[in-house]
Amino acid sequence: MNKAKRKAVIAGNWKMNKTAGEAAELISALIPEVAGADCEVVICTPFTDLPVAVSKTAGSNISVGAQNVHFEKSGAFTGEISADMLTELGVEYVIIGHSERRQYFAETDETVNKRLKAALAAGLKVILCVGESLAQREQGVTSELVALQTRIALGGVSAAELKNVIIAYEPIWAIGTGLTATAEQAEEVCKTIREVIAALYGKAEAEAFTIQYGGSMNAKNADELLAMPDVDGGLIGGASLKAPDFAAIVKAASK
Numbered sequence: 077m078n079k080a081k082r083k084a085v086i087a088g089n090w091k092m093n094k095t096a097g098e099a100a101e102l103i104s105a106l107i108p109e110v111a112g113a114d115c116e117v118v119i120c121t122p123f124t125d126l127p128v129a130v131s132k133t134a135g136s137n138i139s140v141g142a143q144n145v146h147f148e149k150s151g152a153f154t155g156e157i158s159a160d161m162l163t164e165l166g167v168e169y170v171i172i173g174h175s176e177r178r179q180y181f182a183e184t185d186e187t188v189n190k191r192l193k194a195a196l197a198a199g200l201k202v203i204l205c206v207g208e209s210l211a212q213r214e215q216g217v218t219s220e221l222v223a224l225q226t227r228i229a230l231g232g233v234s235a236a237e238l239k240n241v242i243i244a245y246e247p248i249w250a251i252g253t254g255l256t257a258t259a260e261q262a263e264e265v266c267k268t269i270r271e272v273i274a275a276l277y278g279k280a281e282a283e284a285f286t287i288q289y290g291g292s293m294n295a296k297n298a299d300e301l302l303a304m305p306d307v308d309g310g311l312i313g314g315a316s317l318k319a320p321d322f323a324a325i326v327k328a329a330s331k
């Protein structure tokens with residue numbers, strides 16, 4: 077299978093932005109802009125926006141995702157949201173292991189793995205985030221680190237379940253900084269991730285597997301990043317908050 081046959085996914089991660097009212101406005105603007113896109117389009121909204129996002133996107137080509145999920149089904153976990161709560165709302169995707177969760181909310185590779193398995197068991201599709209800090213890149217451990225993050229996150233995940241997983245490679249130093257990895261840097265790490273998938277699940281599974289780049293992707297750099305052989309899409313932060321900016325990236329992925 078070559079890249080042309082792989083599923084390209086452009087996902088917006090709104091992070092902690094947009095009230096429900098603002099979400100409704102952004103989605104209304106986005107629907108006509110991305111209609112007919114030749115890639116999958118996902119918006120990952122704050123929890124409080126999910127009901128409006130699901131209802132507003134009904135009948136469109138936009139799927140809705142959450143930005144985190146807890147690994148227990150229910151119980152005394154104040155402030156947390158379970159996978160069943162998301163699926164009952166009609167949510168299709170969830171981001172797991174974003175570096176901001178790892179950095180600010182003490183997520184570890186082990187809890188990422190638990191969340192990922194709980195999400196898959198509930199029928200959610202997962203966007204698993206991996207990536208190195210600037211210090212780690214400068215130490216020359218990027219490949220090893222990303223491979224390890226990937227292996228631990230996917231522990232206990234079957235080949236059948238893997239079909240519902242996407243990996244987003246997000247160098248932490250490129251997130252929200254305006255610094256983008258070069259296309260070659262993005263390709264190198266995405267290729268490493270594909271090799272890890274091949275070692276764990278086989279070559280055919282690896283060739284079919286979607287790997288996104290994330291980190292200051294925008295309308296200007298999307299073409300070059302998405303042209304790389306192992307970059308199949310993007311996880312977009314800042315540029316997903318304006319309909320024309322996000323739509324331009326969706327168009328780049330649809331070429």
Ligand SMILES: O=C[C@H](O)COP(=O)(O)O
Pocket residue numbers: 089174246250251252253254290291292293311312313314315
């Ligand atoms: O999840 C998205 C990434 O963290 C990228 O964010 P950014 O596009 O604002 O750099």
